[in-house]
Amino acid sequence: MNKKxxxxxxxxxxxxRKAFFELIKEKGYDAITIQDIADRAMINRNTFYLHHQNKPDLLDTCMDELLSELRKAVVLCPIHMNPFSISRLEAVMQAILDHISGNISFYYAMLIDENRIYxxxxxxxxxxRDKLNEGWNPDQGNSPLAISKELLLEYLVSSFMGIVIWWVKNDRPLPAGEVSSQxxxxxxxGHLKAAGIAVEE
Known part of the structure; x- marks a missing residue:
């Protein structure tokens, strides 16, 4: 196979892929037909089947490709930081939001739309979770946690996803760097002190 x-x-x-995600947003996954995808992509059905077996195969391929791209972006974040350092949190958030910016319609269809793919x-x-947990090894001198490690990871991941979904749903109302810093x-x-609200004891 040559370069051309x-x-x-x-x-x-x-x-x-572009046609597929547009149609998910417009019609929902279940309502899409192969002919719909072919028409939108301006190809014939036979060409579609040269690349994918069926609609579920296309969905799996799209998810795997997008998640692979996300994983590569996150892997590039520095690994020398302490596992739960603020610098790592900020770097990972920045990498995720930058990646999403380049694939915003895909992420909207996957995460926000009423027909989102769970x-x-x-x-x-x-x-x-894997990135935030990377390098955490109590046997290598990490300080013990005062709370459950699993609970902390769940809190951080949930916070991450909540912010990501808010950001995508509202058409990126703040720059990625500002969101990461905040x-x-x-x-x-803590949310009150960060917002400048006096905390009463």
Whole structure:
């Protein structure tokens, strides 16, 4: 397969994926037909079947590709930081939001739309949890936690996803860097102190 053919195949796959996510947003996954996808991507049905066996296969491929891209972006975050350092939280959030910005329509369809694909969110949470947990080993001198490690991870991952969903749903109302910085401030100081609200004992 020569380079020209490779580019043509790549463009076809991108057209199929783009059409698929647009249609999920418009009609919902269950209502989409292969013909709908082919028409939107401006290809024929036979061309579709050269790339995917059926609609579930296309969904799995799209999710795997998007999550693979997300995982690569998160992996690039520094690993020398302490596992639960504020710098790591901020870096991971920044990487995730930057990646989402380049795939905003896909993430909207996967996470926000009423026809959202629930397994996608669970897999995304797993990537975030693995990154935040990376390097945590009590046997290597990490200080013991005063609360359950599992509870802390669940809190951080839930907070991550809540902010991501708010950001995507509201059409990115703040720059990714500002969201990341404010998120780390909330985790560091608590939501009331971070907001400048006096805390009464």
């Amino acid at each position: 053919t490779d580019l043509r195949v790549l463009r076809t796959r991108q057209s199929i 397994p996608f969110r669970a897999k995304m949470e797993h990537i975030i 998120f780390s401030s909330i985790v560091t100081h």
